[in-house]
Amino acid sequence: xxxxxxxxxxxxxxxxxxxxxxxxxxxxxSMNRLSxxxxxxxxxxxxSDLPSVTVMVPMHNEEKVARNILDLLSVIxxxxxxxxxxxxxxxxxxxxxxxxxxxAAKFPYIRPLHRSSGRRGKSAALNEAxxxxxxxxxxxxxxxxxxxxxxxxxxxxxxxxxxxxxxMGRVIPxxxxxxxxxxxxxxxxxxxxxxxxxARQNMHLIPQFGGTVGGFRKDIVRELGGFSxxxxxxxxxxxxxxxxxxWQVLYNNRIECYEEVxxxxxxxxxxxxxxARGHCQVMFRYMGAMLRSAYLSPVTxxxxxxxxxxxxxxxLLMVGIADAVTLFFLDQVRLLDSMFIFLAVAMFxxxxxxxxxxxxxxxxxxxxxxxxxxLLPFVLFNFLFNMLYTAHGSFDAIIDILFxxxxxxxxxxxxxxx
Amino acid sequence: MxxxxxxxxxxxxxxxxxxxxxxRQLFDFFAMSLPFVALIIxxxxxxxxxxxxxxxxxxxxxxxxxxxxxxxxxxxxxxLSLIVLMGSYPTPLYCxxxxxxxxxxxxxxxxxxxxxxxxxxxxxxxxLITLISSLFFLFTPERFPYNIEGFSDLYIKTELGIWxxxxxxxxxxLLMLPSSLAERMGIIALALLYSLIFGLARYVIFLYIIxxxxxxxMAPMFIAxxxxxxxxxxxGIYSIYxxxxxxxxxxxxxIWQCS
Numbered sequence: 001x002x003x004x005x006x007x008x009x010x011x012x013x014x015x016x017x018x019x020x021x022x023x024x025x026x027x028x029x030s031m032n033r034l035s036x037x038x039x040x041x042x043x044x045x046x047x048s049d050l051p052s053v054t055v056m057v058p059m060h061n062e063e064k065v066a067r068n069i070l071d072l073l074s075v076i077x078x079x080x081x082x083x084x085x086x087x088x089x090x091x092x093x094x095x096x097x098x099x100x101x102x103x104a105a106k107f108p109y110i111r112p113l114h115r116s117s118g119r120r121g122k123s124a125a126l127n128e129a130x131x132x133x134x135x136x137x138x139x140x141x142x143x144x145x146x147x148x149x150x151x152x153x154x155x156x157x158x159x160x161x162x163x164x165x166x167x168m169g170r171v172i173p174x175x176x177x178x179x180x181x182x183x184x185x186x187x188x189x190x191x192x193x194x195x196x197x198x199a200r201q202n203m204h205l206i207p208q209f210g211g212t213v214g215g216f217r218k219d220i221v222r223e224l225g226g227f228s229x230x231x232x233x234x235x236x237x238x239x240x241x242x243x244x245x246x247w248q249v250l251y252n253n254r255i256e257c258y259e260e261v262x263x264x265x266x267x268x269x270x271x272x273x274x275x276a277r278g279h280c281q282v283m284f285r286y287m288g289a290m291l292r293s294a295y296l297s298p299v300t301x302x303x304x305x306x307x308x309x310x311x312x313x314x315x316l317l318m319v320g321i322a323d324a325v326t327l328f329f330l331d332q333v334r335l336l337d338s339m340f341i342f343l344a345v346a347m348f349x350x351x352x353x354x355x356x357x358x359x360x361x362x363x364x365x366x367x368x369x370x371x372x373x374x375l376l377p378f379v380l381f382n383f384l385f386n387m388l389y390t391a392h393g394s395f396d397a398i399i400d401i402l403f404x405x406x407x408x409x410x411x412x413x414x415x416x417x418x
Numbered sequence: 419m420x421x422x423x424x425x426x427x428x429x430x431x432x433x434x435x436x437x438x439x440x441x442r443q444l445f446d447f448f449a450m451s452l453p454f455v456a457l458i459i460x461x462x463x464x465x466x467x468x469x470x471x472x473x474x475x476x477x478x479x480x481x482x483x484x485x486x487x488x489x490x491x492x493x494x495x496x497x498l499s500l501i502v503l504m505g506s507y508p509t510p511l512y513c514x515x516x517x518x519x520x521x522x523x524x525x526x527x528x529x530x531x532x533x534x535x536x537x538x539x540x541x542x543x544x545x546l547i548t549l550i551s552s553l554f555f556l557f558t559p560e561r562f563p564y565n566i567e568g569f570s571d572l573y574i575k576t577e578l579g580i581w582x583x584x585x586x587x588x589x590x591x592l593l594m595l596p597s598s599l600a601e602r603m604g605i606i607a608l609a610l611l612y613s614l615i616f617g618l619a620r621y622v623i624f625l626y627i628i629x630x631x632x633x634x635x636m637a638p639m640f641i642a643x644x645x646x647x648x649x650x651x652x653x654g655i656y657s658i659y660x661x662x663x664x665x666x667x668x669x670x671x672x673i674w675q676c677s
Binding site: 023027030031033034035036037038040170194253254256264265266269321324325328329330331333338339341342343345357358361362364365366367368369370371373374375376377379380381382383384385388 | 429430431432433434435436437443531535536537539540543547550554561562563564568572575576579580583590591594595637640641644645646648649650651653654656657658660661663664665668677
């Protein structure tokens with residue numbers, strides 16, 4: 001019994017230390033973004049010698065949004081001789097196929113790839129499209145995105161830096177005003193990009209390639225063997241594969257693109273569960289290689305550990321709550337144990353990017369979200385919701401690794417009205 | 419038609435605070451947090467005396483003269499005043515009934531869809547703790563380690579921890595803002611005052627429920643409604659203040675600079 005008590009208390013101390021590390025990490029990020037030296041000079045690059053670009057748009061039953069993105073890509077400001085669009089129809093059973101063929105007939109640089117056999121999923125689809133792509137730079141958009149006219153040029157020009165392997169832009173919800181969930185997700189996105197990604201860029205840590213509103217060098221990814229077909233977060237995987245091999249991932253806060261965020265709690269739940277599962281898969285696969293990489297500094301490696309570990313934290317917190325309940329019934333609750341729940345709720349209220357409330361506040365302050373910022377307390381109600389789904393995803397990843405199970409790609413449902 | 423602007427504001431991608439504000443951040447953190455922490459430690463016996471006297475007053479309206487206050491020593495904070503009241507154990511039948519209600523509640527809530535999902539997960543959590551508690555009292559009631567005084571001790575110590583943490587967390591959160599030190603200290607004082615009043619109200623309600631409806635509700639109240647609810651009002655006060663500050667400084671070219 002004494003041993004059990006020691007273990008229960010030791011686990012609580014471990015969790016408090018983990019929480020304090022993340023509190024400090026995100027405080028440093030917030031301070032850096034608000035008043036540190038900002039690494040934002042890439043938008044100033046002007047060059048007429050542009051690389052050839054292939055824009056890829058993976059689509060699975062995207063008839064609600066396909067026309068919007070293709071319309072916008074058809075008026076993109078980029079030399080036509082250096083530009084092509086490959087919308088990837090990945091086993092669609094709705095009107096997506098017809099829409100793509102219609103646009104292909106009208107615009108010669110739109111060259112759809114229809115996939116009706118082989119493995120379904122974003123990674124497999126991108127691998128097949130990589131073989132057909134003519135551009136040196138691959139730029140990705142999810143089908144619900146609304147790329148502005150100059151975005152391809154802004155992304156492509158960042159590759160003028162020869163050490164840059166991938167570039168990521170900023171994602172902004174276009175349906176933020178729809179309901180409480182979308183407003184909360186807009187706060188989350190703001191914290192994740194305006195503060196988190198930019199601070200990591202400023203501090204030469206690990207800005208993440210997000211798999212959309214971003215691009216990468218085709219040859220490098222081909223050399224690295226393409227995307228793992230069983231990966232559920234091919235973007236996080238690519239980030240770490242590039243870094244481990246000495247390439248930089250660049251975040252450009254000025255390259256903004258609008259997206260559609262989930263309007264339904266269940267859709268959101270499934271989305272973060274997939275993220276957690278995929279992220280933890282990447283952690284299991286690349287943690288060792290990242291720590292051994294000769295290209296990364298010790299500080300960057302430490303941030304990499306925190307970044308890879310982050311989706312496992314909710315599972316640990318869940319065990320921590322069970323621990324706190326056990327200690328309560330054993331009359332072993334000490335100040336630290338009751339403070340654990342308080343600190344956990346305060347610090348891990350947003351699980352998409354794990355921003356504590358002061359990071360969301362800082363981002364909203366910078367973005368000028370003067371009214372939306374008042375919704376912050378509602379974010380806390382999501383703590384258990386997010387923890388449940390994220391922990392489920394992390395648990396899935398552990399089962400995957402133990403039993404060699406592979407996950408099936410699940411497309412996020414769209415809500416756009418015609 | 420003129421297209422000229424008097425002031426060109428920086429795009430949000432490049433916006434950052436001016437150097438002037440950054441230089442005083444470390445000083446601000448200590449200046450905002452330490453006086454409050456020192457004050458709480460110094461005034462704890464007095465605060466708790468009034469806290470418990472008020473709780474005793476309200477509880478006596480329902481429980482009469484059976485409500486008492488005892489003092490117990492606590493390192494650093496001096497004496498802790500605690501409420502003493504006769505509590506009761508739930509009957510086995512009550513535990514079975516409560517277990518069934520909790521299970522049904524969890525099943526119904528987890529099948530709900532739509533906007534209520536995040537709320538239903540939270541309520542399910544409360545019901546789950548209630549289920550664990552009722553099963554505990556059904557099978558091993560003699561092992562339950564608390565009485566009202568024990569719960570009072572746990573609650574007061576948790577409140578003390580939270581009162582000391584509020585100045586630290588809020589100082590950390592507010593230290594990056596361009597508003598005056600006095601104003602930000604006012605926000606911390608407001609959060610502490612709210613915490614005292616809300617903490618007292620919650621204390622009375624908890625003790626009333628436990629005193630009237632048995633110890634079985636002690637675990638869900640402490641685990642699900644104590645520390646988690648404290649974060650709500652702290653963040654609530656922070657968010658309202660941030661909204662005000664955001665509006666005030668949105669177009670103040672003195673505090674912003676382009677990176």
